[in-house]
Amino acid sequence: MKRTNKDNETSISRVTRRSLVLGGLQLGVAGVLGWRMRQMQVEQADEFRLLAEENRINMRLIAPERGLIFDRNGIPLAENAQNYRVVIVREDAGNVEDVLNRLRQLIFIDDTEMERALKEISRRSSFVPVTVTDQRTWEDISTVAINAPALPGITPDVGLTRNYPLGQDYAHVVGYVGPVSDYDLSKIDDPDPLLQIPKFQIGKTGVEQKYEPDLRGKAGARRIEVNAAGRVMRELDRDPGVPGADVQLTVESKLQNFAEARLALGLSAAAVVMDVRTGDLLTVANAPSFDPNKFVRGISVSDYGELTENKYRPLANKAVQGAYPPGSTFKMLVSLAALEDGLLSSDETVYCGGYTVLGNRRFHCWKRGGHGRMNLDQSLQQSCDVFYYEMAQRVGIDRIAELARKFGIGERFDLPMSAVTAGIMPDKDWKRSRYGEGWLVGDSLNASIGQGYVLSSPLQLAVMSARIASGNAIQPRLVKSIDGIETPVVGADPLDVNEGHLRLIRKGMFSVMNTNRGTAFRSRIDRDDLRMAGKTGTSQVRSVVVSNSDVPWEQRDHALFVGFAPYDDPRYAVSVVVEHGGGGSSAAAPVARDIMLYALHGELPPLESYPSGERGRVEETFAALELRSDFRPSRSGRSPA
Template sequence: MRRPPRDTEESVRCITRRSLLMGGVMVGTGAVLGGRMRYMQVDQADAFRLLAEENRIKFRLIPPTRGLIFDRNGTALAENEQIYRIAIVPEDAGDVEMVLAKLRTLIPMTDEEVEEAVKDMRKASPFLEYTLKDRLTWEDVAKVAVNAPALPGVTPEVGLSRVYPLSEELAHVIGYVGRVSDYDLSKLENPDPLLQTPKFQIGKSGVENKLELPLRGKAGNKRIEVNASGRVMRELGRQEGEAGADIQLTIDHGLQDFVQARLEGQLAAAAVVMDVRNGDLLAVGSAPSFDPNKFVRGISVSDYKELTENKYRPLANKAVQGLYPPGSTFKMVTVLAAMEAGVVTAGEHFSCRGHKEVAGRKFHCWKRSGHGAMDLHDAIKNSCDVYFYELALKAGIENITAMANRLGLGERHDVPMSAVARGLTPTKAWKEANYDQGWVLGDSLNASIGQGFVLTSPMQLAVMTARLASGTQIAPRLIKSRDGIEEPIIGTDPLGISPTALTQIRKAMNAVCNESGGTAYRSRILPREMRMAGKTGTSQVRSVVVRNQDVPWEQRDHALFVGFAPYDDPKYAVSVVVEHGGGGSTAAAPVARDIMLQALYGELPPLEAYPSRDRWEVEQMRKGLKLRGNTRVKGSDQA
């Protein structure tokens, strides 16, 4: 059937429109392709010519800038310094040993350094950048840059290295960084590719280790162009990484400086200062100390041997990992356990004849002639052992240990420092499990005066004292903020201990320091508004009782003291342990008093704050202190 003329004309018009549309699309596409071809062949001719000449595009990781660490007032405790270094990529270098031989003619490199470099590069991936030498002078870097065409794969760079400006003062708290080891990598399931970079440094101890991830940040990357001979031609682009977080500690650098200097004269000692209101650790001292910068730069064998073979253990943070029998500083725990169990009252008396006989064995008081009738107040003031033996028989070890735990003993506190110890607050089940023996009454008597199985750290003793002073479950806090964001305060809830019992304990601790006859009366603070309350302790390290001066240093008793001040409005708690220092009243209490006065005044206090008989000795002590800062004497122009 023949189509009508009108339908034919409509079909022709439709085909014409489609042809024009398709033609337009084809012309447009051709124009775009032509423009692109011109851009690539004319405008980008030089770039593609270089790429065509056997050049290669490679990606390199950009190590992030490690976060800084500050004290509570903004003083830098760990920062990064700019250094010059020489790096090599084995894959680009080709004959690595030949390149190293040429490089040795330009910069100083020992045979040992060359051997170590070759060994490390063989173990690592060939495309990873390896730092051959760092901390070079500008002249050395300039020599390498000038001779770059003859050194394939070698690049002079400006880098960053960790530095601790206060050196030994905060070594145990801050810790240090060091090279990633195979052991470090073995502990990680999916290690960051950055850690596989030879000689990359990570936190090895202290805050540097415990806050490694936030301090490290995230790596960036860059695209570089390398020619056929392995020489870097240019950088084509980069994606910056994420710098590590800046950490602000609760530590007060000025107080820490004084604490560390005051401890250095004690051979081996530790001290902790804690704010009882918020748990801030204001100072954490451990003596002797060490220079963490040596570990960053690569400590020598002789220096490391000197540290590890030192009998005073400078590498150990005695404040948190040192465990000691608390001695008489534990007696407040025993009293509170007995009072909370309802087996004794503050006014109840027990007679001390110099010993307590249990199961045919005599348990002696430190005062062999005895103290006579003792109540709670006098027993703590005079540190009468027999009084606490009586309480132990009534309260039992389970109640004593439960109270110790409530006061922070036997607990691994969550602070970012290395090897934080849990300590030991024993129970009957613990002894059965560990010694396969039953608990005996003698164990309870020993525990009641902080001997026997009981072990505590200076950190735990500071927490115990802060809880006694505040009546709260306050916990230690070392990190004040991260990138300006404040960390929470933990443990402000009440302890749940009778306020009356706590008041009796505080009054007795006040008597220890401020009443004539108290075991720490000689170490009292004179200004009434700053009076310190405390407790001395002496813990035995040998079973045979002999005079400390008659035995070697390592067999002498440990000296301890705990205290808080001001008595009427507690702000700070302090604990001091002097290893093998002898008596707590003579070795530890004077140190604690000096530290507490420094915390209260914020600078060296006036001599008038000390008893008159001690002022000359205090003045001589100050002259011998090796303070780093310009610490001033209160009310004086004397530095």
């Protein structure tokens, strides 16, 4: 049908309006797009540039190299070893379980390790790298690297892990590191970001724990470029951070190894060797010990059970944590208190008939038949209990306690080891505060022979011996330097004690070892220039007097010994405690003599330093020692330097 002009005009009008509307809409959209493009390109350019960079560039924390720990001669006690590992970043991985299943097809990962990794992944932020498996071979790492495109979020990595090359020798001194736990984090108000890295290692015990901030160092960072699949293309830059400080200890590794091996011939024991002049701790030994390397990655349940269920307590640092009745090793301080108060002279005698009567109770001497008349020197030489019962009644516990504290008994020394004990040096106020009871004279008699409430550690007994030998208030020192800066020697001032009285005590200790009636005569050193002074001790752990051979091991008496050498020019002090070892003269003194001779000679001591009748037994003992092969020098017989 033919359209009219009017129809054509109407149609044209409608098209024109539509065109205008459509054109307007198009112009509006274009305007909005233009405005938005301008906003994005100009006003928000920095923001989007940053977002693009975040998609292309990742920042990763770099754990600093942990500081090393050395002995006094530079032998490494704690070092860092390479650790090949595989890590995953959850936000880069996508389907985590799928990626991990693909990874397990390439390298073996046991179920326990996988469960641990999945648990860590769920607990950590999505951008935090989580270690899936570590301690891998180079072949494993190469396999993962070659297959990286099929493993988004997975990265082969090499880090450092702690290693203790001397194993159990320093387990109780150096301690060990382990993965950061929730408990560790709960004790820190503002935790270092490093501690959030899964399996990051921090000190758990010993020097590793006490010097954690110094040893840890400061974190570094690296910027890496990744492609759209998340694969690392290149490293853009790296800040390695600040390595931890190196710590040098005062201990001497050959002596420590010998002491550990010598103690291990018994069942449960501890020994401390201290430099009389500086306070340096040369040996802090415990037996049995354990391998700290097992704790670094997390010890197995079975291995940990073996340690905790062992009645000889290998995890305990007996040398500083153990608190034992000092027994007769305490008698030097009782007699010194009497001398200082003018209540005893060197030639005065006390009669020992085998016991002292107090009220309706008898306090027996260890020698039931009695010693007869005893002067100071003889009372120490033969360890007469009755002599010290008398001194305790003359002096009183408060004065004894006051003097004993001057010599380190009851003092907690500030050393970087775990759970250093203060022991107990009781007095009247202590008992009233602790038990709400008054002090009894019988308490003083028990304390006078190192029993009752008195408790001390092998460390305190070594300090006591060093202070008797030197006459100075020397303090024990374990850290020699930190990053090369020497730790000062503290406490070299003279004790406020009469030097003449100290000489009498030293002379009595000399008699203990070098006169044929001395309790440690069989454990003497048979060289005039190296003569040793000492004191044996036996502390009861049960109230009923029964022969040690008739009771189980854990009910037997503790054996103790303290001493110093050489007598004329003291260099070292030693203390030994053999738990439930029986008598101090038979169980502790021979061990202390062997350790002292090793310290004086700097190596396995020559048989010529021993009495001729003892040399065969000593040679058998040395043959049984399990010394490190690199610490077993040939016996040269040379004199000490």
